[in-house]
Each structure stands twice: as structure tokens, then as C-alpha cells.
Amino acid sequence: MRMITFFVIGLTVHVVFFISIFDIYFTSPLVHGMTPHSTPLEPPxxxxxxxxxxxxxxxxxxxxxxxxxxxxxxxxxxxxxxxxxxxxxxxxxxxxxxxxxxxxxxxxxxxxxxxxxxxxxxxxxxxxxxxxxxxxxxxxxxxxxxxxxxxxxxxxxxxxxxxxxxxxxxxxxxxxxxxxxxxxxxxxxxxxxxxxxxxxxxxxxxxxxxxxxxxxxxxxxxxxxxxxxxxxxxxxxxxxxxxxxxxxxxxxxxxxxxxxxxxxxxxxxxxxxxxxxxxxxxxxxxxxxxxxxxxxxxxxxxxxxxxxxxxxxxxxxxxxxxxxxxxxxxxxNNSERFMAESMYTNAIQVLEQFKMKMMQKKETTLSFLFTPYQLLTESKQAEFTQKARILIQLEKYEDISLCQSLISRSLEGLVYYHTYDRFFLGCSVVLGFVGWTSYVVLVILKTHASLNRHPNLTKQVRIYSRLLCTCVAVVITLFLLIQRSPITYYIYYTFKIIAQNFTCVSLTVRNKPGCCMAVYFCCPQVVSFFHRAMLTVGLAVLSLWPFLSGLFGKAKSRSLSWLVGCLCLAAFPLMPVVGREPNIHLVGWLQVATRYLGSRMVYFLNIDRIRKLYLKRPSSIFVPLLSSTRLFHRLLSIFLSLTSTYLLLSTGSEALFPPVLSWLMFVWINIEQEALLAQGMSGRQELSTIDFSANIDITKIRQLKLDDIRRSYFFVFFIITAFFGTGNIASINSFDPASVYCFLTVFNPFIMGGLMMWKVIIPFIIVMCTFETIQVATQLSSRSLFLIVLVISDLMALHFFFMVQDYGSWLDIGTSISHYVIVMSMTIFLMLLSVVTHVLTSQRLVLWRQRKMHFP
The missing domain is CATH 3.40.720.10 (Alkaline Phosphatase, subunit A)
Structure with missing residues (x-):
């Protein structure tokens, strides 16, 4: 029950933080109610x-x-x-x-x-x-x-x-x-x-x-x-x-x-x-x-x-x-007067928008807190317009640059008032982020580091922190009411206060110095958002892990498979992004190969009763639910069904990505078993005997170890690789309908967009199913591993929140916002996808005919 409560709270917090970026950066710049202006001269x-x-x-x-x-x-x-x-x-x-x-x-x-x-x-x-x-x-x-x-x-x-x-x-x-x-x-x-x-x-x-x-x-x-x-x-x-x-x-x-x-x-x-x-x-x-x-x-x-x-x-x-x-x-092509009048009208139209925006912000801000745009105060507005009007009356049309200057300042002023509350909202979200992440770190430490509370100190801190938070909440609520702020502002400040309250209470533990020190090691993932080749470097480094950790001497074949798998996967970030150069012949051969391999594997797994259903690609996602829940059978069924759908949505070399990723994920599962054996952990279970549907023995759940941080880091790295391995932000935004021709040719943005999103999600599911398997195989609480992943993802999200910019080209601004949105979406998405993958790996559908055979 506590796990469900924590999951719901965590999901709500991240949804709020996710929505905040739209409230801060994606609000409409349009204003209404301006006085219309037109050129007084006859148009040509x-x-x-x-x-x-x-x-x-x-x-x-x-x-x-x-x-x-x-x-x-x-x-x-x-x-x-x-x-x-x-x-x-x-x-x-x-x-x-x-x-x-x-x-x-x-x-x-x-x-x-x-x-x-x-x-x-x-x-x-x-x-x-x-x-x-x-x-x-x-x-x-x-x-x-x-x-x-x-x-x-x-x-x-x-x-x-x-x-x-x-x-x-x-x-x-x-x-x-x-x-x-x-x-x-x-x-x-x-x-x-x-x-x-x-x-x-x-x-x-x-x-x-x-x-x-x-x-x-x-x-x-x-x-x-x-x-x-x-x-x-x-x-x-x-x-x-x-x-x-x-x-x-x-x-x-x-x-x-x-x-x-x-x-x-x-x-x-x-x-x-x-x-x-x-x-x-x-x-x-x-x-x-x-x-x-x-x-x-x-x-x-x-x-x-x-x-x-x-x-x-x-x-x-x-x-x-x-x-x-x-x-x-x-x-x-007109008279100088007509062009001067037209430019003046253009300037007044933009100025009217500025004045309306300024009035709206002034009405919702306390007078002693309101700071007007200094380059275009009311006196300067009057000075600009009066001077421009006099110049036109004196027929000094060559001084039309004055109107262009007024337009420029008005546009800058519109941006100033449009982003007036951005700093305060940003500070609120950042503080809430820090509070939430600190709370999660402390929960992990208290659960697995045997930290002891001081009962009296904890009780006192709880009382004073709640009293302080209540007072702060009352003051902020009154402040927002006076300013007639949107309801979302209340939510941001509320979550900031709650997160800080949790953190204050959780900090009242006794432990050695440095127990709350967070290690920031997200650099490769962050840089990969800008340079996909960084994933190649990261995979090359990961390929050396068995050799540096001493696993090579105990599992040579698996270590070599890991090395080859990492290096093969490392080639994809160096290739052009999806959609650049379609290779229909490559995809066609892969589809034939997958059809043949899929049919052979279905026969091998003794599930010939679903062979026809498997070959129907759109419904192949449901095929794994009909297979055995034994680890090898279920994972192979999942990977084959997803790969077949991915191939139909591919137009080039990206069609090779899921098979290579699936191969590496299988190797990762096996090599983690060797890592457990090298650590001398008792109760290690053979992969061939693991059944996803079996009830987990709570007595065998172990506490976190340092190697589990490495597993969580690998997971986050592979999730980023799943997203950027074959594309980037621009390729996701770009629309190439050739990828969905197998399913749809008539233009329909929602269906086509849904199919493209499904193509993006498939590598995620492959990595998520692998992580689910590792959790079961390593006998570790899924909650513990997921909390580590959550901390790493939140650190990345906070990093990108600081990198959001509101200057430069539209592309620069949009890209910086997209990075934050993607990381936040990934965090929320992983929470939801963890439930989906649990169902996909552990649940099984029993066909009616099968029941009839058992119960004649």
C-alpha cells in the first residue's frame, strides 16, 4: 500500500513539474481588445x-x-x-x-x-x-x-x-x-x-x-x-x-x-x-x-x-x-507619404499590443512590485508617437526609421511582460525539484543504510516544520489571491512547500558525514541530447566493463558477447538520423528474415496455435501474453513481436536497431547473473528456472549494494540510447509519412503520429522488459532500483531546466525546452511503462480452446 501511495505521489509531482514548463514557456503571446488602426490613404x-x-x-x-x-x-x-x-x-x-x-x-x-x-x-x-x-x-x-x-x-x-x-x-x-x-x-x-x-x-x-x-x-x-x-x-x-x-x-x-x-x-x-x-x-x-x-x-x-x-x-x-x-x-511601389503612413500604422498597431500587455500585467501585480519596461514607459510612448507624427506632417519621410525603432522596442516590451513571472515560477519549480529529489535520496538511504532516527528531535522538527510551512502557505496564498494569479501558480508553490517539508523531516537522522552526498554522473546522457556521437563513446566505455570488473575471467563468452554487442550498438548514433536516406531493400530483407526467424521460434517454443496471429504484425504486441511466462520464452516472444512491428515502420538502417538492442539486452541479463555470482551472493536463481508469474519471496529480497547504482545507471543510459540511437529531436519533429505506408497512406495526423510514437516506444519497452528481468533475477526490490533511476532522471531534468533559454533563434529556444520536456516525459513515461512491462512479462492469456482441452 505504501508503494502505491509513493507511486501516485511521485507521478503527481512529476506531472505538475512537467506541466509547469508549458505554463512558464508555452503560454499564448496573443492579446485581445486593442484599438484597431489603419492607414488613412487609399490603398493601391x-x-x-x-x-x-x-x-x-x-x-x-x-x-x-x-x-x-x-x-x-x-x-x-x-x-x-x-x-x-x-x-x-x-x-x-x-x-x-x-x-x-x-x-x-x-x-x-x-x-x-x-x-x-x-x-x-x-x-x-x-x-x-x-x-x-x-x-x-x-x-x-x-x-x-x-x-x-x-x-x-x-x-x-x-x-x-x-x-x-x-x-x-x-x-x-x-x-x-x-x-x-x-x-x-x-x-x-x-x-x-x-x-x-x-x-x-x-x-x-x-x-x-x-x-x-x-x-x-x-x-x-x-x-x-x-x-x-x-x-x-x-x-x-x-x-x-x-x-x-x-x-x-x-x-x-x-x-x-x-x-x-x-x-x-x-x-x-x-x-x-x-x-x-x-x-x-x-x-x-x-x-x-x-x-x-x-x-x-x-x-x-x-x-x-x-x-x-x-x-x-x-x-x-x-x-x-x-x-x-x-x-x-x-x-x-507607392509614394513616400503612403509608405511613411503605412509604417507609422504598423508601429502603432504593435504599440497597441504592448500597451494592452502592460495594462494586463499591471492589473495583476501589486503596485509596489510592478516594474515597467524602462525603454518604453508611458512618457516615452507619447514621445515616440508625437515625434513620428510631426515628421510625417513635415514630410520628412526619410526619418521613417523612427517607426522601425518603435516597433523593435514594442516587440521587446511584449516579450518582457510575457515573461514577467517566469523567474519567480522557475525558482519555485527548481526548489520543488530539489526538495523532491532530496527526499527520494533520503528514502533510499534510510531504507538501505540502516540510518537511525532521533525520536525526540524528529518529533520537534516535524512540529516546527509543519508550523512554518503552514505560515508560509497562508502568506503565499494571500499574495497570489491579491494578484489574481492562475490556479497553476498555487499548485507550484504548494508542491515546493510540501517537498521541503518532507525533506526537513527526513533529514533528522544520525549517520556518518557525507551520507547525503549526491554524485552527479549524468554527463554522457546530457551531452548526448546535443551530440548523438556521445552515446557511441559511452557504449565503447561500457563495452570494457567485464574486463575492468574482473568478470572476463569467469565468463569469457558472455564478456565477448557484451563487447561485440556494445560496439555494434555504438555504430547507430554515428549513422544519419531516421528518414535521411531510406533503404527499402534492406528493410525488405530484414522483414523476410524476421518472418522466417519468428516462425521457427514459434515452432520451437511449442506455441504453433498462435503462429497465424503472430504473423499479423499490428496485433503482434498481444502475442507475448499467449506464450509461457518462463523468462527465456517470454522475453524472446516480446522481442520478436516488437521487432516485427518496428520493421514495418522502418525505411532504412534503423530497422537493424531493435535486433541489435535485443541481443545486447539478453547478454546484459546473463552477465548480471555472473556479476551476482562473483559477489558471492547466496540464493542466486538460475535464469532457466525463473518464472515471471511466480510470487516473489519477500524474505529473499535483499538490500541495495553499490553495484545496484551501476545497474540503474546502465538502465538510464540504455533508455537514452533507445531514444537517440537512431534519431534526434529534429528527426522526431520531422514528418516522413513513408514510415507508415504499410498501415496508412491517406493523411491523418493523429493515426500517423500514433504509429510514429509507437515506433519510438518499442525500443523503450525492450529496455524496460530487460530491467524488469534484472530486478527479478537479482532479487532486488523493484521499488529500490526504480528510486535510483528516478534520482538520476530528476538530476538530468533539473540540469535541462537550467538550460532552458528564452533568447536566440526559435530553434535554440525550442530545442532547449524540448530537452526538458523529453526528460520529464521520460520520467513520467517510465513510471507508467513499468506497470505495462510488468503486465507484459508476468501475465498470460489462456485461449478458450486451451481451456477446453484441459476441461473436456
């Missing part, structure tokens, strides 16, 4: 045509063919004669939904949208579509509805094809783009005979949005260097040319239409996107039409040294890159 365009070619890389559009011609002759002519071009630099995650939100709504979406499959709005937001008079959209059912849902009124009209059309197994997905072009042409043709629709189209402030998903789908299915992908780009170019001609004819060539052609993200050579590779973040941008600057020659050296201009043969034309939400003046 009455309508906008926005074309987004999903998944189109910049180099795929701009690079010429070997013969010097372009695969996009129409857009190339626009670049050279009629419009302005450049590269738009996207931010991670380079997914379709965040990219479109940045394009159309003007902000980088909350990462929490991933929990909704990049389909739903975690926070409702304003957009260009919402501010238009009418918006007509054609394209994917995954993108268009999110802007119609957030719009006020009923003026955003969406036309989508069925979701089943987004099939990655399609021979050619360009039909998705052909559908859009066909629908647009039919729309304008029908408007000629529909007077009501025609009148609406001739109004100003209209937007036409064409979302083209064919390039992205072909890139996933056939790779960006394929003929299908490249031909799709040519189809899009021809389609855009035809649509522009139709629109211009419909509006009698009035010169009031602006066109923007761009992409939401790029794609890697291996057909994935989501991370920060240049092929994913560099997208094309071409604008032309009303109010857009015409093509200009480069009169001076351009400020780009990436080599693209020369490769694309565009060094003679001015390139204008876009990477942030500030009005790109170099794209505009």
Missing part, C-alpha cells in the same frame, strides 16, 4: 490573390534547368520583368499550419497547437481574411477551415476537396492542384452570369486564397528530387499563369489586383519537414501587380553571401528577403 490594390504552394523549396523554384531554361517560365518572367522577388525565411516547426498562420495571421503560433494535430486553434486569432470584405479559399480541408472558424461574421468562403484525396500512395498528387485551378476557373466563369456574386467580387478589400498541396504530397511520396515533384512545380506555374489571365480578364485589366506567390515551408531531400534544415526554412517569395515594386536591377553588391544568387542566375536583380512581421517597404 482593391484585391489580393495569395497563392501558397505547400512544401515548395526556394531552390526548386529559382534554379534553372541544365539547358538554361526555367521549369517555371511564367514566374521567372514575373521575377525578371514585373515584380519583386526574394526568399522568405520560415521558423520551426516547419509544418503547414504554423506556416500558414504566420503568413495570414502574422504571428508564430503557439506550440500547443501540436496537441490538436495542427488542426484546431488553441487561441482564436485575427487574420487578413477576417479583416477582408470577402475571402474565397480553395484547397486542403486541413488548412482552410481554421481561418473560417476564427473569422467574425460570414464572409470567409472555403471550397475543399475530400480528405481522402490526400493519399501519399497516389502515383501523382498534382491532381490536388489541378482541382484548385479548375475550381477557380469555374468560379469566375459562374460569376459572369451571377450578378450578386459579380457585384461582391468587384468590391474592394477582397482576398482570393489558393492553397496548393500537390507539391508537398508528391515530395513526401516521391522525394523533392523526383520527376513527380518537379513536374508538379511546372503544373503550378502553368496554373498560376492561367488563373492570373482569367482574373485580369474578369476585372477588365483595371490594374487593381496584387499577387503574392510563396510557400509555407520547404522540404528535405528525404521528403520530410518540421525541423530547421535550410531546405525546410528557405521558401520562395514573388510579388507583383498593384502597389508592388517592379523588377529592379542590382546597382550595388547585394547583402547576401549564401551563394544562391549565382546558382539561380539572379544576381542582376534586386533580392528582398523577408523574415519577420515588419512591413517590407522594398516590396511597395
Amino acid at each position: 490594390a482593391s484585391r489580393l490573390v495569395l497563392v501558397v504552394a505547400d512544401g515548395l523549396r526556394a531552390d526548386s523554384l529559382f534554379t534553372l534547368l541544365p539547358n538554361g531554361s526555367s521549369r517555371t517560365p511564367y514566374l521567372r518572367s514575373i521575377i525578371e520583368d514585373k515584380g519583386t522577388w526574394g526568399v522568405s525565411h520560415t521558423r520551426v516547426p516547419t509544418e503547414s499550419r504554423p506556416g500558414h498562420v504566420a503568413l495570414i495571421a502574422g504571428f508564430y503560433e503557439d506550440v500547443s497547437a501540436v496537441a490538436k494535430g495542427w488542426k484546431e486553434n488553441p487561441v482564436e486569432f485575427d487574420s487578413v481574411f477576417n479583416e477582408s470584405r470577402h475571402t474565397w479559399c480553395w484547397g486542403s480541408p486541413d488548412i482552410l477551415p481554421m481561418f473560417a472558424k476564427g473569422a467574425s461574421g460570414d464572409h470567409v468562403y472555403t471550397h475543399t476537396y475530400p480528405a481522402v484525396e490526400e493519399d501519399f500512395a497516389s502515383t501523382d498528387a498534382s491532381k490536388l492542384d489541378s482541382w484548385v485551378f479548375t475550381q477557380v476557373k469555374s468560379f469566375f466563369k459562374s460569376a459572369q452570369s451571377n450578378s450578386t456574386l459579380k457585384a461582391s467580387l468587384w468590391e474592394d478589400k477582397n482576398v482570393f486564397f489558393l492553397h496548393l498541396l500537390g507539391i508537398d504530397t508528391n515530395g513526401h511520396a516521391h522525394r523533392p528530387m523526383s520527376q513527380e515533384y518537379l513536374d508538379n512545380i511546372g503544373l503550378v506555374d502553368a496554373g498560376v499563369a492561367e488563373v492570373v489571365s482569367i482574373i485580369e480578364d474578369f476585372f477588365d485589366n483595371d490594374g487593381r489586383t496584387a499577387y503574392v506567390f510563396t510557400s509555407d515551408h520547404g522540404m528535405t531531400n528525404w521528403g520530410s519537414h518540421g525541423a530547421g534544415h535550410p531546405s525546410e526554412t528557405l521558401t520562395p517569395l514573388v510579388a507583383w501587380g498593384a502597389g508592388v515594386q517592379k523588377a529592379k536591377g542590382a546597382t550595388e553588391p547585394q547583402p547576401y553571401n549564401d551563394g544562391f544568387l549565382q546558382d539561380w542566375k539572379l544576381e542582376h536583380l534586386r533580392r528582398v528577403d523577408v523574415s519577420q512581421g515588419v512591413l517590407p517597404l522594398l516590396y511597395l
Whole structure:
């Protein structure tokens, strides 16, 4: 009962600490209720045509063919004669939904949208579509509805094809783009005979949005260097040319239409996107039409040294890159006054957001504790706006940099108020972490180090600590109530107080100096989050363990197997991450081999009655529950069933990872038996006689020894290896549907994501089952070993909590947060997975037919 209580408390504590990172770093930056502002002058365009070619890389559009011609002759002519071009630099995650939100709504979406499959709005937001008079959209059912849902009124009209059309197994997905072009042409043709629709189209402030998903789908299915992908780009170019001609004819060539052609993200050579590779973040941008600057020659050296201009043969034309939400003046073709007024309006819009954020924070903070942003106080705001307005009235438009400075300071101020409480929340979480980890360490020491309490001192400390904690809790609660803080703030401070109370009480023991000293030896695991090759170094060192510990002389064959297994596994972190270079032939041969090996082993284990069920890969996880609970039989059944599923989810060398890992885990189990024998431990049980379902003899459970810390460390190291052995953070974020083609080809983010997560979890289960076996074989309490693992994991989590940063690029910030989230998820996940693996190893399902044989 005490074990269950401790498990529940520990799980709750880690869930709270896990959630805290979202409350501190993942809260929405959006504010509402600002006063709207617009440019007082007449805009040069009455309508906008926005074309987004999903998944189109910049180099795929701009690079010429070997013969010097372009695969996009129409857009190339626009670049050279009629419009302005450049590269738009996207931010991670380079997914379709965040990219479109940045394009159309003007902000980088909350990462929490991933929990909704990049389909739903975690926070409702304003957009260009919402501010238009009418918006007509054609394209994917995954993108268009999110802007119609957030719009006020009923003026955003969406036309989508069925979701089943987004099939990655399609021979050619360009039909998705052909559908859009066909629908647009039919729309304008029908408007000629529909007077009501025609009148609406001739109004100003209209937007036409064409979302083209064919390039992205072909890139996933056939790779960006394929003929299908490249031909799709040519189809899009021809389609855009035809649509522009139709629109211009419909509006009698009035010169009031602006066109923007761009992409939401790029794609890697291996057909994935989501991370920060240049092929994913560099997208094309071409604008032309009303109010857009015409093509200009480069009169001076351009400020780009990436080599693209020369490769694309565009060094003679001015390139204008876009990477942030500030009005790109170099794209505009209008009077100096219009551009100055537009820039001033842009600055006031951002300033309004800053003022609203400042007011919200000021209302929820005690006046004597509130510290305003010094670079943009209320007096400085008035000074900025008044000076900018005077300069415009005096027609000193060249001093427009003042507005850019105001935008910059306003954005910095928004970050300041958005992170205003971050320091205090962080301190609370860290103190809670330290208290909890210290408590776990002391529980281990008291349980296994024969520490004695001083009864009177313990009673006094308990009384005073509870009194102190109660007083502190009352003061903090009143403080949070006055500031109208969210309910999560109360939880963080409560757990900090409880953890410190437990620690204070537990510290009242007598022991030799140094009993509470914690040894920090998580360096290899921490560094491996940044450099996968560190796992190779760690495995190379672990391979020498039998030789350094003296086990080689007593178990030569097992020691050599351990050496070879570690070195084979050490090769995987040196390979490219999952998804880089698919090797379908390798995976196919492995599947055949596994099918043959699996059938032979099933026959050998005398469980032929489940042979057909075993060969059905999706249900293979349940096969081990039908096998014997004897150690060798059950583990072999588990490893084979998991490996077969993993193979179907593999596209390259990672398919070899589970077999090699399983082999090493078998060797680890056997060599631990030799380690126990070398220590002269009595009651050692042979592996062949161990039955997972047998009741554990509590009298044979031993206390912790120094070697058990080494076993726990090995376990944590292998868990990290299971995660980073074949991939990294970027490869987990990147989406490559080729891995799930055996099960699903039609786009479904939740099912595909679930299958990919199952692929990630399989190596975890292999290591967890091995650790469960070692606990049984070494006759050690699972609670004791798990507490050591918990301490090591928490030390790593605390380390990454300090490494979380809120400066630098989005990728730097996101990666640092991801490391903490992964370690915390691993701790919570291991708690839950320990229960799953216990069931997987010890429980057995008895088929009805088998019962009938025993009970005729």
C-alpha cells in the first residue's frame, strides 16, 4: 500500500513539474481588445490573390534547368520583368499550419497547437481574411477551415476537396492542384452570369486564397528530387499563369489586383519537414501587380553571401528577403507619404499590443512590485508617437526609421511582460525539484543504510516544520489571491512547500558525514541530447566493463558477447538520423528474415496455435501474453513481436536497431547473473528456472549494494540510447509519412503520429522488459532500483531546466525546452511503462480452446 501511495505521489509531482514548463514557456503571446488602426490613404490594390504552394523549396523554384531554361517560365518572367522577388525565411516547426498562420495571421503560433494535430486553434486569432470584405479559399480541408472558424461574421468562403484525396500512395498528387485551378476557373466563369456574386467580387478589400498541396504530397511520396515533384512545380506555374489571365480578364485589366506567390515551408531531400534544415526554412517569395515594386536591377553588391544568387542566375536583380512581421517597404511601389503612413500604422498597431500587455500585467501585480519596461514607459510612448507624427506632417519621410525603432522596442516590451513571472515560477519549480529529489535520496538511504532516527528531535522538527510551512502557505496564498494569479501558480508553490517539508523531516537522522552526498554522473546522457556521437563513446566505455570488473575471467563468452554487442550498438548514433536516406531493400530483407526467424521460434517454443496471429504484425504486441511466462520464452516472444512491428515502420538502417538492442539486452541479463555470482551472493536463481508469474519471496529480497547504482545507471543510459540511437529531436519533429505506408497512406495526423510514437516506444519497452528481468533475477526490490533511476532522471531534468533559454533563434529556444520536456516525459513515461512491462512479462492469456482441452 505504501508503494502505491509513493507511486501516485511521485507521478503527481512529476506531472505538475512537467506541466509547469508549458505554463512558464508555452503560454499564448496573443492579446485581445486593442484599438484597431489603419492607414488613412487609399490603398493601391482593391484585391489580393495569395497563392501558397505547400512544401515548395526556394531552390526548386529559382534554379534553372541544365539547358538554361526555367521549369517555371511564367514566374521567372514575373521575377525578371514585373515584380519583386526574394526568399522568405520560415521558423520551426516547419509544418503547414504554423506556416500558414504566420503568413495570414502574422504571428508564430503557439506550440500547443501540436496537441490538436495542427488542426484546431488553441487561441482564436485575427487574420487578413477576417479583416477582408470577402475571402474565397480553395484547397486542403486541413488548412482552410481554421481561418473560417476564427473569422467574425460570414464572409470567409472555403471550397475543399475530400480528405481522402490526400493519399501519399497516389502515383501523382498534382491532381490536388489541378482541382484548385479548375475550381477557380469555374468560379469566375459562374460569376459572369451571377450578378450578386459579380457585384461582391468587384468590391474592394477582397482576398482570393489558393492553397496548393500537390507539391508537398508528391515530395513526401516521391522525394523533392523526383520527376513527380518537379513536374508538379511546372503544373503550378502553368496554373498560376492561367488563373492570373482569367482574373485580369474578369476585372477588365483595371490594374487593381496584387499577387503574392510563396510557400509555407520547404522540404528535405528525404521528403520530410518540421525541423530547421535550410531546405525546410528557405521558401520562395514573388510579388507583383498593384502597389508592388517592379523588377529592379542590382546597382550595388547585394547583402547576401549564401551563394544562391549565382546558382539561380539572379544576381542582376534586386533580392528582398523577408523574415519577420515588419512591413517590407522594398516590396511597395507607392509614394513616400503612403509608405511613411503605412509604417507609422504598423508601429502603432504593435504599440497597441504592448500597451494592452502592460495594462494586463499591471492589473495583476501589486503596485509596489510592478516594474515597467524602462525603454518604453508611458512618457516615452507619447514621445515616440508625437515625434513620428510631426515628421510625417513635415514630410520628412526619410526619418521613417523612427517607426522601425518603435516597433523593435514594442516587440521587446511584449516579450518582457510575457515573461514577467517566469523567474519567480522557475525558482519555485527548481526548489520543488530539489526538495523532491532530496527526499527520494533520503528514502533510499534510510531504507538501505540502516540510518537511525532521533525520536525526540524528529518529533520537534516535524512540529516546527509543519508550523512554518503552514505560515508560509497562508502568506503565499494571500499574495497570489491579491494578484489574481492562475490556479497553476498555487499548485507550484504548494508542491515546493510540501517537498521541503518532507525533506526537513527526513533529514533528522544520525549517520556518518557525507551520507547525503549526491554524485552527479549524468554527463554522457546530457551531452548526448546535443551530440548523438556521445552515446557511441559511452557504449565503447561500457563495452570494457567485464574486463575492468574482473568478470572476463569467469565468463569469457558472455564478456565477448557484451563487447561485440556494445560496439555494434555504438555504430547507430554515428549513422544519419531516421528518414535521411531510406533503404527499402534492406528493410525488405530484414522483414523476410524476421518472418522466417519468428516462425521457427514459434515452432520451437511449442506455441504453433498462435503462429497465424503472430504473423499479423499490428496485433503482434498481444502475442507475448499467449506464450509461457518462463523468462527465456517470454522475453524472446516480446522481442520478436516488437521487432516485427518496428520493421514495418522502418525505411532504412534503423530497422537493424531493435535486433541489435535485443541481443545486447539478453547478454546484459546473463552477465548480471555472473556479476551476482562473483559477489558471492547466496540464493542466486538460475535464469532457466525463473518464472515471471511466480510470487516473489519477500524474505529473499535483499538490500541495495553499490553495484545496484551501476545497474540503474546502465538502465538510464540504455533508455537514452533507445531514444537517440537512431534519431534526434529534429528527426522526431520531422514528418516522413513513408514510415507508415504499410498501415496508412491517406493523411491523418493523429493515426500517423500514433504509429510514429509507437515506433519510438518499442525500443523503450525492450529496455524496460530487460530491467524488469534484472530486478527479478537479482532479487532486488523493484521499488529500490526504480528510486535510483528516478534520482538520476530528476538530476538530468533539473540540469535541462537550467538550460532552458528564452533568447536566440526559435530553434535554440525550442530545442532547449524540448530537452526538458523529453526528460520529464521520460520520467513520467517510465513510471507508467513499468506497470505495462510488468503486465507484459508476468501475465498470460489462456485461449478458450486451451481451456477446453484441459476441461473436456
